[in-house]
Amino acid sequence: MSTHAIENAIAHKRATLYRMVMPEHVCPYGLKARFLLRRKGFRVDDRWLQTRAQTDAFKATQQVETTPQVFIGGRRIGGYDDLRRHFGLVVHDPSVPSYRPVVAVFLVALLMAGASLLAVGRPLLGPQLLSAFIAFSMCILALLKLQDVESFSTMFLTYDLLARRFVIYAYVYPFAELLAGVLMVAGRLHEVWVPVALFVGSVGAASVIKAVYVDRRELKCACVGGSSSVPLGFVSLTENLLMVAMALWAIAMRGSGWLF
Template identity: 60%
Template sequence: MPRTATLYRMDMPDHLCPFGLKSRWLLRRKGYAVDDHLLTNRRETDAFQRKHDVTTTPQTWIEGTRIGGYDDLRAHFGSPLKAEGETTYRPVIALFAVALALALAMLWRAGAPILSLELVARFAAIAMVLLGLQKLRDVESFSTMFLNYDLLARRQVGYGYVYPWAETGAGLLMLAGALTWLAAPVALVIGTIGAVSVIKAVYIDKRELKCACMGGGSDVPLGFVSLTENLMMAAMGVWMLTRLFT
């Protein structure tokens, strides 16, 4: 017989609680038969909260013990949600994985060799576009975080507003194979400045900062990933200049 869990969640005409649905889904995934109780109006919800001395729904009981809301349920099953402000590499890993998949798809569609320098070039260009897009979602927030460590932005605040457009534009031009004389120097300059800034902030000054590479409000730590991003841009700039003049 499956184990049984009791769940109380809101299911009102004007509000279906998403965390209640997630709690039910998680319990079923873990092999529980769910005794699902719906709170269909505000009066029922308020009465439930007063009775059990809780301030939020959903609420889950397992074997007579109250577990709590969705976050508590995840923690109970050993997969707690990331705490607010906790550093994580997940967003940038996902972005780089998508960039690589897009590069592979483009080469596959074109019938070009998969394992080649062209794969590296397209991956780097796509990653630049995607990283630039993250910054362009909120340029104001990005520029504020960028000022924490970028050496040029600290001297010229406007550089923080230009950077996302420069990174995105250079990546797009690289993908198009157009205006290499412009895209390559831009990538080389912003990549070099960025790499020097990260090395100074992290490896010389030993500061613990959040990286603006995924845009303002990012929880990605400043360090190896940021350095890799900037070195990749600088290397792309050098490689494209070499191809342009040879």
């Protein structure tokens, strides 16, 4: 293709996309690439690779290992991640530490806490909101851990002081956190959830302080499950301290009727 033809294609925002579309498999990255191109104003020549043989032949001809493949002005841009880079967009790297999962958990927990208070006609501002927020956060975090207890326990064992002495604690922890969170939401059995929250929160806080602030170790936090890339540190420490604070506050306010 001539330089003029390439420039003309780019100027008129035309792109060619090769992607797998088979009865048993439609490439999700191909769909994302088409969506992104159209969002950027490109007219897409959407070419389907409908058989495995056709796909393999395309890869061999283009000397590429994966599909989809995007061409703009006759120049190969590459796959979906390459296309994002071409447009100056961020490409997610799961190995890079990120607080995004924790932020998502806390935001959803806060919204659930507020919604639950509105549902029963309670004011949004006050200790009930904090109580509900902590309780829902604990439930969501426990859910994420329970998706893969083996993976969670492996990461948890890298820093938790009690789990390193008694491995069974790494398996019990998510269930204990869920139990405390559910009972906090229900506002029942304070004699159960208060000591549980106080215990796991205290041990957790001590473990984080020892690993991060004393030993200066750079570890990943198992707080949102064993496959997360959340750095161990301030967020995990805050989570544990909030559980301790909630338990102590419940003890101090026992019988006052304010608990959620």
